[in-house]
Amino acid sequence: MKISVNSPSKAIDLTLTLSCGQVFRWVQYGGSWFGTLGKTLVKIRQRKGYLDVQSSHPILRSTISNYLRLDDDLESIISELSEDTVFSQVAYEVRGLRILRQDPWECLISYICSRNSRISMIRRVLNNICQRFGEKVTLGEYTNYTFPRPEEIVEAKLSELIGCGLRYGRVQAEEIKNAAELVQKGALDFNVLKRMSYPEAKTKLISLCRGVGSKVADCILLFSLEKIEAFPIDVWVARAMATLYHKYLDKRLVKRILSNPHLSNADYERLSRFARDHFGRYAGYAQEYLYHWIRTKNVECDA
DNA sequence: CCCCAGGCACATT
């Protein structure tokens, strides 16, 4: 299947989008990207002006374009954000990065696992979870595993989850099982969250799911629940803000960030409110661009 | 040995 991405509104850098750290399980192999969407193993290769898609099972064109958020007019989003001249410089250096529309369940578990960890390790933990609890899928010579459903995690033994290499062992294993139970019981309904306003959905997520605080909630809301105004702030984004936007921020706040980028709740709130005021409805896009910019600026991405 | 990574929950003040 070919999906045209030939117009500026549909611009995409597939490699950048899949490897920038918003999603953890895509693998590049032989010039193509492999990942699972539901039970289907998908292979995507970017060609001139289009994406070439193959899959282990029949898949709709709309499933792919929906996942890649090709419905977002990237050109107009970036031009709206670029009224800020600082951002326009960042956007000049980072082109074709799109927010994905991930599966909320997988996104929830992924970001529970992400806390105070690093991308290479998050990837390993999630792959271990999929290998133990997911299903094997193959496409040609390539093999991958699906992300387990909540029912499969509800049945999982704590010790097996801990064995997947979680950063905070038992604590996170319990958080993951707790989340699975909430979803299975229907107490956590992602479609309801999608219909809520950003602040309501955030409050709901944090109060319901152990292991989900401000940062993790913002990631889930941005990457899987249609809240493009969400602005997750990790140590990197905090640094980017302190570097690029210090003139808008309290001097002591900037100093606190630069000396210790782990934010207190109060500072998280301050920065996050500034970001949504400053960037507006597409703050989440601004966040991803800043995140990628600061990481490639200072350090070689830990791939 | 040190430091740090897409932080959170809970206690203390």
Add this chain to the structure above:
DNA sequence: AATGTGCATGGG
């Protein structure tokens, strides 16, 4: 409301 502390993996 603000700050401090435990958590407890793995790589540089």
